[in-house]
Amino acid sequence: MAERMQLCNISENNFEQCTKCSICTTVCPVAAVTTDYPGPKQAGPDGERYRLKDPAYFDKALKMCLNCKRCEVACPSGVHIADIIQHARMDATLGKQRASLRDTLLANTDLLGTVANLVAPVANATLGLKPTKAVMHSVMAIDKHRTFPAYSRQKFTTWFKRHAAKEQDAFAHHVSYFHGCYVNYNFPKLGQDLVKLMNAVGYGVHLLDKEQCCGVALIANGLYKQAMRQGRTNIDSIRKSVTRDNRVVLTTSSSCTFNMRDEYPAMLGIDNADVRDSINLATRFIYKLVDEEKIKLIFKQDYKRRIAYHTACHIQRLGWQLYSIEMLRMIPGLDLVELEQNCCGISGTYGFKKENYELSQAIGATLFKDIADAKVEAVSTDCETCKWQIEMSTGLPVENPISILADALDVEATRQANNIK
Amino acid sequence: MATNDIYNKEYDVIIVGGGATGAGTARDCALRGLSVLLVERNDYSTGATGRNHGLMHSGARYAVTDGESASECISENMILRRIARHCVEETDGLFITLPEDDLQYQQTFVEACQRAGIRADVIDPEEARRIEPAVNPQLIGAVRVPDAAIDPFRLTVGNLLDARLHGAETLNYHEVESLIINQNRVEGVKLLNKLNGERIEVRSRVVVNAAGIWGQRIAQTAGVNISMFPARGALLIFGHRVNNMVINRCRKPANADILVPDDTVCVIGTTSDRIPIETVDDMRVTREEVDVLLKEGVKIAPSLATTRIIRAYAGVRPLVASDDDPSGRSISRGIVCLDHAKRDGLEGFITITGGKMMTYRLMGEIATNAVCAKLGNTAPCITANQPLPGSEEDGPNQGDLTKRYSFGQRAAIGRHGSLAARIEKDNDIDNALVCECEGVTVGEIKYAVHQLHVHNLVNLRRRTRVGMGTCQGKLCSCRAASLMGEFNHDVKRAQEDLAAFLDERWKGMRPVAWGDTLREAQLTASIYEGLCGLDTAVNLQGKEDVQ
Numbered sequence: 023m024a025e026r027m028q029l030c031n032i033s034e035n036n037f038e039q040c041t042k043c044s045i046c047t048t049v050c051p052v053a054a055v056t057t058d059y060p061g062p063k064q065a066g067p068d069g070e071r072y073r074l075k076d077p078a079y080f081d082k083a084l085k086m087c088l089n090c091k092r093c094e095v096a097c098p099s100g101v102h103i104a105d106i107i108q109h110a111r112m113d114a115t116l117g118k119q120r121a122s123l124r125d126t127l128l129a130n131t132d133l134l135g136t137v138a139n140l141v142a143p144v145a146n147a148t149l150g151l152k153p154t155k156a157v158m159h160s161v162m163a164i165d166k167h168r169t170f171p172a173y174s175r176q177k178f179t180t181w182f183k184r185h186a187a188k189e190q191d192a193f194a195h196h197v198s199y200f201h202g203c204y205v206n207y208n209f210p211k212l213g214q215d216l217v218k219l220m221n222a223v224g225y226g227v228h229l230l231d232k233e234q235c236c237g238v239a240l241i242a243n244g245l246y247k248q249a250m251r252q253g254r255t256n257i258d259s260i261r262k263s264v265t266r267d268n269r270v271v272l273t274t275s276s277s278c279t280f281n282m283r284d285e286y287p288a289m290l291g292i293d294n295a296d297v298r299d300s301i302n303l304a305t306r307f308i309y310k311l312v313d314e315e316k317i318k319l320i321f322k323q324d325y326k327r328r329i330a331y332h333t334a335c336h337i338q339r340l341g342w343q344l345y346s347i348e349m350l351r352m353i354p355g356l357d358l359v360e361l362e363q364n365c366c367g368i369s370g371t372y373g374f375k376k377e378n379y380e381l382s383q384a385i386g387a388t389l390f391k392d393i394a395d396a397k398v399e400a401v402s403t404d405c406e407t408c409k410w411q412i413e414m415s416t417g418l419p420v421e422n423p424i425s426i427l428a429d430a431l432d433v434e435a436t437r438q439a440n441n442i443k
Numbered sequence: 444m445a446t447n448d449i450y451n452k453e454y455d456v457i458i459v460g461g462g463a464t465g466a467g468t469a470r471d472c473a474l475r476g477l478s479v480l481l482v483e484r485n486d487y488s489t490g491a492t493g494r495n496h497g498l499m500h501s502g503a504r505y506a507v508t509d510g511e512s513a514s515e516c517i518s519e520n521m522i523l524r525r526i527a528r529h530c531v532e533e534t535d536g537l538f539i540t541l542p543e544d545d546l547q548y549q550q551t552f553v554e555a556c557q558r559a560g561i562r563a564d565v566i567d568p569e570e571a572r573r574i575e576p577a578v579n580p581q582l583i584g585a586v587r588v589p590d591a592a593i594d595p596f597r598l599t600v601g602n603l604l605d606a607r608l609h610g611a612e613t614l615n616y617h618e619v620e621s622l623i624i625n626q627n628r629v630e631g632v633k634l635l636n637k638l639n640g641e642r643i644e645v646r647s648r649v650v651v652n653a654a655g656i657w658g659q660r661i662a663q664t665a666g667v668n669i670s671m672f673p674a675r676g677a678l679l680i681f682g683h684r685v686n687n688m689v690i691n692r693c694r695k696p697a698n699a700d701i702l703v704p705d706d707t708v709c710v711i712g713t714t715s716d717r718i719p720i721e722t723v724d725d726m727r728v729t730r731e732e733v734d735v736l737l738k739e740g741v742k743i744a745p746s747l748a749t750t751r752i753i754r755a756y757a758g759v760r761p762l763v764a765s766d767d768d769p770s771g772r773s774i775s776r777g778i779v780c781l782d783h784a785k786r787d788g789l790e791g792f793i794t795i796t797g798g799k800m801m802t803y804r805l806m807g808e809i810a811t812n813a814v815c816a817k818l819g820n821t822a823p824c825i826t827a828n829q830p831l832p833g834s835e836e837d838g839p840n841q842g843d844l845t846k847r848y849s850f851g852q853r854a855a856i857g858r859h860g861s862l863a864a865r866i867e868k869d870n871d872i873d874n875a876l877v878c879e880c881e882g883v884t885v886g887e888i889k890y891a892v893h894q895l896h897v898h899n900l901v902n903l904r905r906r907t908r909v910g911m912g913t914c915q916g917k918l919c920s921c922r923a924a925s926l927m928g929e930f931n932h933d934v935k936r937a938q939e940d941l942a943a944f945l946d947e948r949w950k951g952m953r954p955v956a957w958g959d960t961l962r963e964a965q966l967t968a969s970i971y972e973g974l975c976g977l978d979t980a981v982n983l984q985g986k987e988d989v990q
Contacts, residue, residue: 024730024737028748028958038682038751041963042880042914057871058847068879071683071707071912072854081850099962 037067037106039099046093046103051365052086055384059086062093065110066103073110080114086381087111088369089242090335091280105288108241112289115244124162128371129243132235135207138173146172165379171208171410178210182229186217193226193442197307198263198271200256202278203235204406212274215428216304220272222436223308223317228269230259238281239371241289253292256282264300271297272304274424276337276404277370279303284339303337303404305423306345312352319427320435325355329426330398332389332412333363334405346404346423353430359396364389368411383415390415402426453646454480456814457632459619459661460653461485462492463595463800466602467807467826468653469611472814474829475822479611480645481603482634484618486902488599490655492800493905494726494758496678496712497705498689499523499531499593500801503538503563503586504696506555512777513559515802520589522804522827523598528834529860530597534704536590536689537571538563539582541742544694549584552693556588563588577686577744590689592705595800596905597858600895601831602807604862608832615896621664622650622792629665629783629791638898649814652794653806656723656761662794667787669794670764673723675757676713677732679740679955682751682913684709690743699739702747706857707881707912711740711747718759728755728954751959753913754951763797778802780809784817791817833860848874854882858908859890866890877926878919880912888926900924900944915948917967942981945971 040063047053047061059065065084072079084107093103115121127134138145148154149170159166178201190196197220205213217227234256237249260282263269273279283301286292294301311317331350333343343363350358367385372378393401393416401412401420409420437443456472458465461483469481483489502516523531540546549565556563564587571578571585578585603613616637623631623644631646652658659671684704692700702711714732733755741748763779779797783789795810808824815822830836844852845868852874856863866886867873873886891897891906900916900923903909909923910916920941928937945967952964971977 024733024955028737028752038913039959040913041959041966042918043966044918060848060850060876064850064876064879068882068912069850071880072850072882074684075687075704075707079850079853083850099959 036101037070040067040097040101040103041099043098045096045098049092049096051090051092051367051385052088052381056086056381059083062087062103062107066093066106067101070106070110073113077113080110084111084114088335088365088372088385090365090369091339092335092365095338102288108289111244112246116246121244124164124375125243125371126245127162128164128374129239129245130235131203131239132207135173135203139175139177139207142173142175159376163376164374165376167379167414168374169414171204171406173207174210176210178206178213179229181210181214182217186214186227187229189221190226190228193221194224196226196228196267196269198230198260198267198269199227200230200233200236200260200271200273200278200282200301202273202275202406204275209406212422212425215422215425216272216274218433219308219424219428219431222431222433222442223311223319223440224442227272228263228267230256230271231262232259236278236281237290238277238285241281241285242370242372246290250290250292253282253286253290257286257292257294257297260294260297260301264297270300270302270307272302272307274304274404274422275406276303276334276340276342277407280336280340303340303342303345305349305404306342308427309345309349318436318439319352320432320439321353321355321430322432323355325353325430327355327400328357328359328398329421330359330361330393330396330401331423332361332366332393332401332403332408334403334408335365335369337404338363343404346402349427350402350423353427356426356430359398361389361392361396364392366408366411366415368407370407373411382411386411386415393418450643450645452478453648454478455647455818456480456649456651457482457645457647458651458653459632460490460655460658461487461599461603461613461615462490462653462655463488463599463602463803464492464655464795464798464806464810465651465653466599466606467803468651468795468810469606469613470602470609471807471811471824471826473606473609473611474825475811475815475820477814477818477820479606480647481606481611481613482617482619482632483613483615484637484657486615486898486905487603487896488596488905490657491758491760492595492599492655492803494756495595495676495800496701496703496710497592497595498701498703498801499591500799501536501588501590502559502561503536503552503556503588503590504691504701506559506561507552508696509777510555510559512799513555513561515778515805516799517559517561517589519802519805520591523593524591526804526827526830526834527593527598527601528830529858530594530601530831530834532592532704534590534592534688536588536691537575537578538586538588538691538693539571539578539743540584540693541579542581542583544692546584548695549586549693553586556586561588575686575688575690577746578690579742579745584693586693590691592689592703594706594858597833598803598831600906601833603896604832613896615902616898619654619661619664622661624665624789627789629789649791649793649817651810651814652792653796653810655796656720656759658761658794658796659720662783665783665789665792667783667789667792669781669796671720671796672762672764673718673720674760674762675716675718676760677728677736677755677757678710678712679733679736679752680754680756681709681711681747682753683707685744685746685750692743699736700743702740702743706908708753711736711743723759726757727950728757730954732757733954751913752955753915753960755954756951761796778806778809780806780813782813833862835861837861845869845874847871848884851876851882851884851887855884855887859887865894877922878907878909878912880914880919881908883907883909883919885926888923892927892930899940900927901947903927904944910944910948914963915952915967916945917963917970920944920948921971938977939981942977945977
């Protein structure tokens with residue numbers, strides 16, 4: 023009887039499914055390079071039992087967790103190890119001292135972007151200067167080795183409204199685009215590439231009613247309340263797009279995607295069940311269209327490149343790297359090297375912090391060596407922060423798969439093949 | 444301690460039994476200046492002491508039915524908060540009334556508590572849900588009382604340590620085979636050393652029988668009849684705490700009506716069944732007991748239905764015929780101290796029994812008073828005022844933790860109080876975790892093995908919580924066995940110990956082996972038997988169980 027009563031003994035945060043097999047610890051990129059971090063099993067399920075006894079058992083070492091979720095991917099028992107660690111951090115943060123100025127600035131990617139866009143040439147030049155870096159290193163504890171990604175003179179949304187918005191209604195099919203902060207403030211070309219690609223196969227692209235930063239950096243830096251506010255705004259907009267306009271929402275950033283699909287409900291308590299399946303990474307969406315023979319892609323005959331694909335942690339958690347890789351493989355002239363799945367070490371804003379710089383580079387070392395050994399001219403990944411880290415650490419350019427697809431695409435031939443006038 | 448030393452000495456008092464009562468008596472005797480030897484046939488706290496709820500009763504549970512026990516409890520409760528701080532967690536407790544219970548009883552209960560001197564505050568069900576979110580939300584009444592959680596292993600060790608600090612000698616794995624009797628006078632004990640099979644005789648002026656339910660047999664060897672009435676109680680341990688306050692049902696005591704948060708786990712219990720005295724060593728928990736415990740447990744805290752059960756265990760309460768009545772017609776839950784000179788004409792022999800783990804100190808005081816009366820010692824009892832080792836005011840604090848790996852150090856302070864200062868923590872090896880579930884470091888293992896009478900892994904578990912977490916020894920047991928093998932320079936013994944330990948862990952998991960507990964056990968078996976071949980390297984068949 024007792025056995026039947028307990029058929030589904032799954033406690034609220036399911037750490038009891040852990041059988042202490044320790045596989046998670048063997049794949050943890052942090053535990054691999056430092057003994058200061060006790061590893062996901064100890065920090066997560068083990069420590070949780072003590073924290074339930076008394077929150078004072080919170081161990082500061084938990085701040086070293088990258089939230090890369092590789093432990094969750096590896097766990098044979100389905101324990102949400104990283105979520106447990108994040109929640110413990112959240113509990114230890116909420117109601118305590120406020121986040122530092124540094125963490126607040128790093129976390130507020132859209133606020134920083136809005137200001138920097140206005141003064142982009144000055145900002146880019148200043149942020150790159152040695153004295154600026156020295157000040158940021160010592161006063162703000164932002165590591166001097168880091169360079170902020172260059173800010174664009176024109177925001178993606180400004181470009182879109184001026185140059186693209188009008189044409190979109192003419193297409194037979196429609197999608198919305200959650201561009202994210204990086205596309206909007208730093209690299210509008212990626213958004214333009216997506217519009218180019220989608221238009222070529224007959225899809226109009228639209229902005230959401232209201233988009234705010236997805237909040238992945240806010241969560242990582244302990245600014246949970248702000249993350250909740252922004253998350254609710256985004257899900258409201260996404261819901262309108264899906265239910266009112268019948269448009270799924272595409273993204274080009276694996277972290278934004280993962281955050282809005284899985285971290286919103288798990289970390290912020292935002293119910294997105296009705297729209298979660300409609301938040302989709304663009305490569306996955308396009309792959310399925312091709313696979314179902316709804317669209318055709320024609321690539322340039324003379325395109326020749328050797329590129330390595332790096333699986334970002336959050337796309338690995340989604341299990342979607344397959345779609346990006348298969349999309350890239352469709353390009354005839356592309357010689358694709360699939361890298362071993364290793365963390366690059368940046369983990370969003372983590373690697374920007376002075377105290378984490380060495381650890382961050384140690385974590386990424388294996389990946390950087392693999393890239394060097396691959397003898398490629400560029401690297402492709404679905405995550406913008408991996409891009410900064412790999413560019414800084416290997417000197418090679420890093421491009422999103424969507425940009426590579428757009429570059430390799432024979433637009434005219436594709437439009438014809440899909441009967442787009 | 445060499446056997447010769449014991450052999451040649453005559454002690455003032457030999458105490459038989461290494462549970463809380465024996466340890467408390469040894470401490471009291473030693474503090475009053477007597478020369479003391481305590482002998483225990485297994486490990487310390489293996490009997491009823493280590494097989495209960497870990498509940499520090501306020502006495503409220505007994506208030507309605509047994510006012511005297513209730514008064515004793517609240518008085519000892521307040522004393523233990525002072526003298527055994529590191530063994531106690533001051534959680535407070537709730538007595539809840541559910542819709543199926545009679546709310547009238549609450550009034551009777553509160554009045555009885557007041558008569559016994561127990562603070563009992565009636566609180567709003569809403570307030571109860573707020574302060575203890577795990578409580579059954581359908582409750583219709585709640586009373587807050589000063590219940591608490593207590594660790595009986597630490598408590599016993601604390602008493603033994605203090606006894607030793609004051610000159611007492613203590614031996615585990617020494618079984619009393621018979622008493623030495625000369626002209627109606629007990630003059631010592633005949634002991635079997637269960638570790639090496641040696642037999643020795645040790646002399647003393649008084650022998651105190653503090654052997655709990657096994658005290659009946661000790662008395663029998665001297666031709667004295669004590670009628671014990673073993674009452675068996677089974678309990679379940681859950682993988683983590685669902686509650687942070689003790690939760691009781693506000694009704695006449697019945698099955699499975701107390702849920703206690705103990706350290707990292709919580710424990711529901713107990714059942715209560717009279718059993719024949721011949722079966723007191725059979726601690727296997729039945730399917731029926733598990734069913735009752737869970738069925739009743741979820742009424743107290745519904746989340747127990749979805750929480751992993753890691754173990755089941757049972758203990759035997761030593762209920763005894765009172766009033767020096769050898770026929771055993773009237774049974775008491777209270778403390779019974781028998782001077783066998785008056786009762787049976789056998790000089791130099793005292794039995795202290797009945798009572799509860801909760802009142803161990805008072806039992807020790809009563810027994811020591813009886814011993815002192817015989818020996819003409821007039822020193823006063825000071826056990827109620829002097830803190831146990833580990834509970835002194837000036838213990839280590841958070842500031843004493845090293846910056847790295849503070850988790851295990853913090854857990855050790857929780858377990859050993861100020862004695863944690865003796866645990867080495869100055870290098871990475873000493874700070875390395877052996878037991879990851881419970882945060883036990885190499886340093887803590889060293890301390891326990893060298894200073895707390897540890898002969899095997901089960902002893903080590905009682906002193907440190909090694910292997911008490913959700914993996915039940917899967918990861919820590921081989922590491923701990925390796926350390927023990929290193930200290931003892933004996934690999935073969937360490938291997939056997941490891942196999943015996945895993946076997947002992949499985950026994951407790953077996954009655955609740957479904958779902959994740961079964962998966963856990965399966966993985967453990969795969970690692971140790973399938974991968975390491977432990978079952979072929981070590982044959983446990985025919986080995987005497989000396990846990």
